[in-house]
Amino acid sequence: MAENICDSLRRHAGDWALYEQAKDCALDYMRTVQDRPVFPAPAAIAALAAFREPLPDAPADPRDLLATLHRLGSPATVAQTGGRYFGFVNGGIIPAALAAKWLGDAWDQNAGLYVISPVASVLEEVCENWLVDLLGLPAGTAAGFVSGTSNASLCGLAAGRDFLLNRKGWDVGSRGLFGAPELRVVLGAGAHSTVYKALSILGLGKDRLIKVPVDNQGRMLADKLPPLDDNTLLILQAGNVSTGSFDPFAAILPRARAAGAWVHVDGAFGLWAAASPALRPLTAGLELADSWSVDAHKTLNAPYDNGIVLCRHRDALVRAMSMTGAYIVYSENRDGMNFTADMSRRARAVELWASLKALGRSGAAGLVEDLCRKARLFAAALQNADFRILNDVCFNQVLVACRDEALTKKTLENLQQSGECWCGPTQWQGETVIRISVCSYRTTDEDIERSVRAFVKARDDSAHA
Numbered sequence: 001m002a003e004n005i006c007d008s009l010r011r012h013a014g015d016w017a018l019y020e021q022a023k024d025c026a027l028d029y030m031r032t033v034q035d036r037p038v039f040p041a042p043a044a045i046a047a048l049a050a051f052r053e054p055l056p057d058a059p060a061d062p063r064d065l066l067a068t069l070h071r072l073g074s075p076a077t078v079a080q081t082g083g084r085y086f087g088f089v090n091g092g093i094i095p096a097a098l099a100a101k102w103l104g105d106a107w108d109q110n111a112g113l114y115v116i117s118p119v120a121s122v123l124e125e126v127c128e129n130w131l132v133d134l135l136g137l138p139a140g141t142a143a144g145f146v147s148g149t150s151n152a153s154l155c156g157l158a159a160g161r162d163f164l165l166n167r168k169g170w171d172v173g174s175r176g177l178f179g180a181p182e183l184r185v186v187l188g189a190g191a192h193s194t195v196y197k198a199l200s201i202l203g204l205g206k207d208r209l210i211k212v213p214v215d216n217q218g219r220m221l222a223d224k225l226p227p228l229d230d231n232t233l234l235i236l237q238a239g240n241v242s243t244g245s246f247d248p249f250a251a252i253l254p255r256a257r258a259a260g261a262w263v264h265v266d267g268a269f270g271l272w273a274a275a276s277p278a279l280r281p282l283t284a285g286l287e288l289a290d291s292w293s294v295d296a297h298k299t300l301n302a303p304y305d306n307g308i309v310l311c312r313h314r315d316a317l318v319r320a321m322s323m324t325g326a327y328i329v330y331s332e333n334r335d336g337m338n339f340t341a342d343m344s345r346r347a348r349a350v351e352l353w354a355s356l357k358a359l360g361r362s363g364a365a366g367l368v369e370d371l372c373r374k375a376r377l378f379a380a381a382l383q384n385a386d387f388r389i390l391n392d393v394c395f396n397q398v399l400v401a402c403r404d405e406a407l408t409k410k411t412l413e414n415l416q417q418s419g420e421c422w423c424g425p426t427q428w429q430g431e432t433v434i435r436i437s438v439c440s441y442r443t444t445d446e447d448i449e450r451s452v453r454a455f456v457k458a459r460d461d462s463a464h465a
């Protein structure tokens with residue numbers, strides 16, 4: 001007779017060789033990642049078809065399925081931890097954070113409540129304090145630990161919406177938005193698409209926003225701001241996803257505060273500039289905002305998924321996110337679910353704590369500064385090779401184009417197929433261009449030289465095609 005499933009799972013739980021096998025696969029991957037094609041080869045992608053089977057009837061042997069995952073899955077990954085991945089704004093993984101994540105995975109803690117996981121609660125509290133200190137935010141600022149900036153912006157904007165309406169005597173939590181006083185939502189024309197998504201989920205509408213014109217780097221023009229008032233939700237940006245530029249916080253925030261507006265800053269990757277004394281001028285004035293969103297899985301190089309919502313008004317965030325239930329036991333300690341939309345949640349503060357501890361204050365500054373130095377190096381080398389650089393490289397993003405758009409597109413296609421490095425396209429001022437994000441500590445100066453050679457070859461091959 002077949003073994004009872006729970007009996008067999010209990011047997012596997014003590015199968016130490018299974019976990020050793022996982023460790024061996026992971027180490028094999030990590031040892032070879034720098035030699036893998038940066039984007040998987042067509043054959044590796046085609047082999048993924050083997051995953052597409054009907055749901056099996058019978059349980060699979062865990063060692064077999066792990067072997068399958070490594071055999072089919074590893075070659076079809078994007079080698080973004082290897083040093084020559086410059087797509088989107090994807091960070092590398094700090095070694096200590098990866099190792100801590102493995103231990104945290106074995107713990108499998110639920111970070112919802114102190115009573116479910118004291119260690120998760122304490123690590124969240126420590127990370128909250130460290131982030132406020134590192135980023136120069138107001139004392140008492142609250143942090144919620146979420147999957148990424150999309151989610152963090154949703155939480156920060158929900159807190160702002162509820163705060164503004166509460167001040168007008170309107171409790172959104174109980175009455176919803178039906179018949180509520182109108183809010184004005186003001187944002188820059190260069191705002192990230194996830195901000196629009198958050199606004200639409202929150203019932204604030206994507207099509208009734210007031211868009212402020214921006215300059216040629218995507219920075220909001222402070223003198224084009226409409227009048228602000230205490231019905232205004234204003235969204236600013238630290239780090240434009242194309243150019244890396246920062247809105248002029250010092251010119252805007254004092255006005256916004258005086259008017260009683262709520263200001264949210266999308267700082268997905270750029271907020272980390274505040275961790276560096278050299279780069280902090282880019283974020284000057286940012287501490288006057290009401291809420292901020294930031295990703296640890298970008299510039300800080302924590303593993304996915306790791307985003308943080310920060311809110312000056314602890315009560316407003318908790319009011320927007322809290323819930324009650326007969327079995328919920330709030331404590332005197334930090335209960336993580338009060339600061340996020342989730343109830344059950346993995347303890348991602350484990351990796352965040354490990355990242356911050358592994359870097360320290362000086363390491364965080366050094367990491368961000370080195371990413372920016374490498375972005376400038378990349379831009380200079382490409383310019384020397386007759387590529388056009390379209391942005392002021394003030395942070396870690398570089399916009400690149402060839403002589404004409406057709407050549408740019410063909411060059412990018414060749415580059416992506418080369419396996420040498422990977423960059424994505426973006427639309428910049430009506431033109432399709434190549435976007436580089438230097439976001440991993442793993443990238444060396446040699447990686448940049450090798451990538452520049454790949455750019456040149458990709459362009460030569462296009463021109464001769």
Ligand SMILES: *Cc1c(COP(=O)(O)O)cnc(C)c1O
Pocket residue numbers: 089147148149150151192194239240241266267268269295307
């Ligand atoms: C990446 C990014 C986001 C979205 O963050 P996720 O972590 O992918 O949810 C939002 N805004 C900016 C500026 C970004 O760079």
